[in-house]
């Protein structure tokens with residue numbers, strides 16, 4: 001069994017480093033508890049990501065980056081490597097935990113639900129409407145104002161990859177997207193193989209960073225496919241280099257079917273945490 005989580009690419013202010021590391025470690029522990037209790041890789045990855053969605057310091061769920069009009073439009077996805085099942089949601093405005101909605105989509109026929117349709121589906125599945133204003137934190141507002149003043153676009157995203165006791169692999173990712181993004185913009189996170197991918201016999205990957213470039217490079221799929229010939233570190237690096245040649249920075253967590261894993265980034269920093277039978281840790285590298 002293995003779980004690896006990330007708390008997003010991008011620079012972390014020194015005064016927040018400790019809290020960010022505690023956050024990814026706690027998310028890892030949530031996921032590990034599911035695995036240790038006999039739960040599936042999908043449920044473990046979703047539990048880890050849901051924890052980070054509820055943590056206001058991370059760009060997903062509560063605390064998400066705000067779009068150009070100052071509200072949250074969330075993207076999330078989960079993929080089950082055993083079945084190649086995929087559940088994605090995009091541009092969701094009124095759900096507390098978008099990853100739990102993506103988990104519901106995984107069990108339904110569509111691969112990706114967007115906007116109003118995603119909200120309707122949430123209600124059908126018993127996920128209540130959540131006040132969009134409650135997703136907006138003071139910190140996210142500050143970052144949004146700063147982004148608009150300086151015309152810069154911070155990113156960040158959270159994700160998890162897991163290998164369960166039965167050898168099944170899963171990947172889950174959730175994000176508010178880029179700060180000050182156009183209304184309706186969808187990033188790499190909920191697109192199959194772009195920000196989220198898992199395939200039995202190969203591996204599972206969750207990406208973070210500049211979605212337009214990560215999507216065009218299909219980084220998550222590229223990294224997982226690369227495991228057929230390379231180790232996790234080299235496969236992740238090669239996938240991210242492809243995005244960099246297009247002009248974008250980011251990070252990846254990549255878990256191979258044999259339990260080896262890597263956390264690699266071309267962005268200035270990325271927080272991550274891991275646990276396997278060999279040990280556990282958390283790092284901001």
Ligand code: GLY
Pocket residue numbers: 155156157175176177178186187188189195207208209210211212214
């Ligand atoms: N990587 C997250 C996004 O660009 O939306």
